[in-house]
Amino acid sequence: MVLFGASKEEEDQLRAAANVQQQPGVEHRQSYSSANISAYETADDMVSEPEEYPNPEHRTSTGPQHASDHPHDAELDDATINGGAPSSKYKDAANSADSSVHEDPEPYNVDSDMDENALNRRYTLERISSRRTVEDVAAEDLLKTISGHNTHASTPENEKSIDLAALDWDDPSDPANPQNWAPWKKWAITFTVALVCLTCSLGSSLYVSGTPQLMLRFGASQELVISGLTFYILGLALGPLMTSPLSEIIGRRWIYVFSLPIGMLFTMGIGLSKNIHTILVLRFFAGYFCSPALSVAGGTVSDLWANSPSDMSFAIALFCLAPFLGPVVGPIIGNFAAEHKGWKWAAAWVPLMFSGAILPFIAAAPETYKPTILSSRAAKRGQTINRPPMTGKAIKEMAKYVLLRPLEMLILEPIVLVMSVYIAFVFAVLFGFFEAFPIIFNGVYHMKQGVSGLPFIGVGLGLVSGVFFYVLMDKFYYFKKNPDGTRGNFDENGNMIWDPPEKKLLIGKIGAVCLPISLFWLGWTGRKEVHWMSATASGFPFGFGLILVFLSVLLYFSMAFPPKSVASAIAANNLLRYIMASVFPLFTVQMYHKLHIDWASSLFGFIALAMVPVPFVFEKFGPRFRARSRFGYAAYFKQLAAEKAQKEAAAAGSAPEADSDDTNEKPEEVVSNSV
Template structure:
């Protein structure tokens, strides 16, 4: 770690939740904003909890009790309502483990079915070329349209769940998406296929955007990291499973069965969605208030203001971060998007390799994605091992949270969480060169297949590290836009790769086409080490961190002056929290 690293130890209970700290190697003008305590996870598996002495705890409980004694005739802000007690049975975190795990697996399976639908379609490419008399590139653009639809998830998911809750979004978006999937299967021309593919992805995207939020609603700090890490596996496993299932279906029944399988996978979740209770706290509080006769203050912001706020958080600010203002977001989003896009490029490259070189049938070619699937599984194991045994080994007091001399938790620097990315950055070019120069008739097919294992590991390790770096670099309201920018970059870039991969592998030949990707990966390999050196300086100079720090200062001044809290600030923070908790897994 360089001398410019920022000391990020933050205390709890005695200091304000938000504070600005300076880069030790710079003047006081290089201040960065540190998020609220509840918004900074130490990692995907650990998160500090506030420390209170007994006296403070009694005062907090007394304040909590008085806060719930509302005058039924006096409207109250929704944000002022809270659980009745730590054991409140309506709090999703107090539900039985069985119930929480069923909901968790339902959310995970929904994401798996949505992402599996992207690659299932590719298995029917050659059959559709014959049936529709279309070129391979035109047929493959069906994958492109689907991914573009998925990229718009944050635009729909966060505001809809904020207004209606999680369950109603699942209950509407999944069935509507399924109708468009059915429409694809019943299409008689390629143009209707392409249009319907876009809308099937578009209406499935809210599921992807809020599923992570459902998980964070359910689990306590101790379990959240483990469940989220395992849960993040689903959106990556879905695209890998698609060719494995789709290849055999197309060989036996034709391309339409890729859509029927997608419908079946989504249909399995519908009974569980109907059973699933609401988990979003704001929605639960709103319903509870209605039952108890408590009047909620009506928002002063009109529909126009609300739509403008959504547009800023989900579109304008992410685009601004991605193309102009934020080097951290630009570089890390492009890096993670490149790795993600290679995965979708492989859906076209693998048939060229295994059908063209090894004369495998299309159904057997789908099985070659097992190598990447094994790599994804190993990536989860490696990340959890690093997190548990290197980032957070057991402390003398039996906990895994390191503490300072004053006994307060130490918030790690973002740069200290780059080890998984370093491992992934090394594995990525190795896997691509491995595949490039073993995919030939004189070498057994197991050799290029095995190259998928380190690729799958690198995909997951780089993604998790980028996620953690963002979470430790930005406050909630900026984190939401940063994750939206990353999501947009990943899906848009991935949507383009299928359009040129086939031509690239045929014209450059397999060895040099895969080597081209490997050389790009090699050029990007220093990124984790560069961020370890220059990351603190970049975070200190972040335009958006400075902007939020100034807004926070003004908010505190209004609070001290006794002015009413700005409704737009409250709503934007609620939306941002919904987005940041949800998008972290897509």
Template sequence: MSSGSHSSTVGDVETGLHKAMTTEEYEKENEGASIEPVASILSNSPKHTNLEWDGPNDPDNPHNWSEVRRWYYTFVVALMCLVVTFGSSIYVSSAGGIEAEFGVSRVVAFLGLSVYLVGLAFGPAVAAPISESSGRNVVYYISIPISMLFTTGVGKAHNIGTVLVCRFFSGLFASPVLAVAGGSIMDMWPVHMVGLAMSGFCVAPFAGPVLGPVIGGFLETRKSWRWSMWVLLMFSGAVLPLIASLRETYKPIILKRRAIKRGLTLPPKLPPGEALKLLFTVTLIKPFIMLFTEPIVLVLSIYMAFIFAVLFGFFEAFPYVFITVYQFKSDYQGLTFLGTGAGLLFGTIFYIFMDRKYYSPALLQPIPPVAESRLLPGKVGAVALPIGLFWLAWTARPSVHWIVPILAGVPFGFALILLFFTVITYFSMCFPAIVTASALAANNMSRYLTSAAFPLFTIQMYNKMGIDWATSFYAFVALALMPVPWLLERYGARLRAASRSNKIARAAAAIDAEKS
């Protein structure tokens, strides 16, 4: 759920702590630091335009659509994200069949999962320029069909090389949906409803990885490994008519198209070189810079990368545990992920309760809430995560009924979704929108690149350390990371005040204000 575009952010909430300084104040504070060139780029962002709605009741404004239409749109983009992430995990059950048919090792077979995740990591950089210049819907129209072509290539492959290449490009072209979908939600819903809409929407990308092994396990044993690709194509194909029914939600594109119909003169565009520089900075360079220069981004990216890596490592570990210890048949091994799915659902309900009861009303107050006020769900998740991992580590044994380690997935899924919600909300309140996009992109890349590595050594780790100590190792890491929300509560305001990215954004705002 990351963004590749400055407008495709999960939250666009200002804390009130980042007031724009004048250029003179800024230069005095930073003693002539060479920030102005970057600030000039940011201040010339495409969002600065003279085109506006025809008043507060403009029917073309997505905020004025009926709730039925907005919830339908939310459902469709959520379904697209479910299909994309479903495509990652349904492959897992195919690994055994690929290993047998092509005569490769288990590790090589699992590379098909890893390269798909690498594609998900870098795809948002493809989505950003398209979304900015042509709108959200064009990304949806292009992304899913091209990904389906490469999925077909996997299903028709006659060697492992074709499988791996097609899996990478399938993930690469599917991932723009994940990058742009959050922006579509933000386009439609007022700020006090964003939490509810995003909470419901975010369940889908997590439900996909849970459903994949469940369905794929039955397909691999009763059909063949290729059927996992055919079912993925069926799911993707079923979404296409729904995509075709969507209207554009991105404000600059809606207003631009309307202005052309009315014969109006459009505001001048950025020079191509300047626009390319902006997009390249925001989507590729800035995320890497923030990852290594912003402590908030670095720490939370490490935290989420670890959790996602454990999740994708479990795609290999769970079958190993339940087949080795409980002699589960291959077609039933995917059902072991249902505990995690239940945890995701409970975590979402908990977050929605917090949002409707406390967070959304706070956004309507004259004084905006500070970012650290949103850390409570993360604290709950940070405590639940090691509990779930230790639970799994020391109950997966023949003397304990199999339902007990399956239920360990409940606190794990509960923690996963709560920490994810906390991170994206905290980022959105720590930084201005364009900086939030880069922070989320850094988080997205670190999550998927780390997740791509874990399945390649999980079985070796479990063989050498044993189920109890291998899972306990993860639990101890989770225990070490548990204080992060409390540390951010104490030091977060100080880190935000010292953030170089925020200083650049404030300078850009000041420059833009002076120009106007």
């Protein structure tokens, strides 16, 4: 355990925690279709031989199991995106196990030489066998944090009340379970939420097409008018911070139903505005109220497809594509709208048309969030739901988790900081293209405004190709098909061999190489003596590399941290990504005028070139960073050990039970001391 920075005493605590991986008081449930989203069971990073399942009774067969019974791939869920995160999807690893096993399973036997990786596996196996999703684990951890007491205890005032976390489907074929709905219905909902994400992100770049006319109409400077893009992106960044936890209370459907129409009203106000200052204020609120869809759509996809990893892979890829494709489609449509109909159509009426077209489908879409569905059904059956009171302390803890934890991880966690800066830079360059492309294709090739937006097709094709490349890698490399029809790698005993998180960085390495190539290509072919098609084609490797780096980073986050920390890590990534993207358009025009097209694009290219080693460095040193992380699995198990020791001391009467504040802070002290 020296590798993980733990002393002998801490190692003993770590091993002792393995006897109570099931959170105290958390019931084992029988949700057949639970989404087992990856709280990565950190596979042995340096041990060549995979470990067998710790307890044979939890295995479903003696031979190789189907891929659907094992972790499939790291993707997004609601607990990890605040606007959007991929984490591994697992189908239930004990589909054929007797339900009685899940009522009160025997703790796994822990060998004296079991290391942290084995304990991580053991934790996930128990979670899977108890039919609990990672989203369940994250929600329960958060609920325990904000309530400061056992979330599953009955209230003395009403012994008949039922804990929300204890509710479950009536049986595996329960028609209320979204995973049991007809495929056409699930795909219709999936495409609907993806289109909502595309529509929200589309509003950012459509506005830019009307910039020249806005300058003439209101006599404003270019920087002031372009800041309308900045305010919209800031709204996209800040909106999910509050709406994501709100979806845990009221469900996902109502977030869509309420937020999109409010965002449409602010968009309509832009078209009716009489001065540029009103437009800027309305742009911020339009982005703010459109953004919630970006934070909960990943959870909707998880609700629908968690029991079908092969379909989940494509559904999540589609969801990830939409927020990037929106800004690319914007100039293609907006330039023609602005040229022929004026700035109001680009900034207001076209976005309203897209939102209005998707609104009926949102209104017709059913709720997919399990706790909301079950609590509604329980109310109809006359059952009382026991919910923890939202006291001032609880609200304070919620705010601390939602607002401060992402910032804390961004500052103190090298993995989150470096990876987020990388993604933020690449995403910001994409938004810088909104000003750079008109300079190149209007200024150099003298294209009309409408036609000058068409070169963004190259970036769009790159994004789509990158998603399909990821799907093919997932199917034929990460989980290739075996002769017996199963997918994935197995040992001689039929146990799945789980790869370390660093293996997911392969697609990031490919994308990282594509980005500087694209930027240098654009800079040195955007001239009169070179045909315009060459500069247009340079957008393809940029889009291809952008989506691969993005997917790689989110996959790595989802596999490197426990459930609750994954949510904060991706929230930090999203916040930094949008904030940096909001700034780049403000100086892109000046940079291209002063440095000219060749060296301005090359400056971006050199920065991208300097960042190429990032995925290669984390592939080599990632295990060390994860082992020393304050938010990783090593720290997580030490927290469990501290909680167990504290509860045992309280039960034995050797020490008074600490209040909720102490309960929450003690594990952090153990983690801090170990670091």
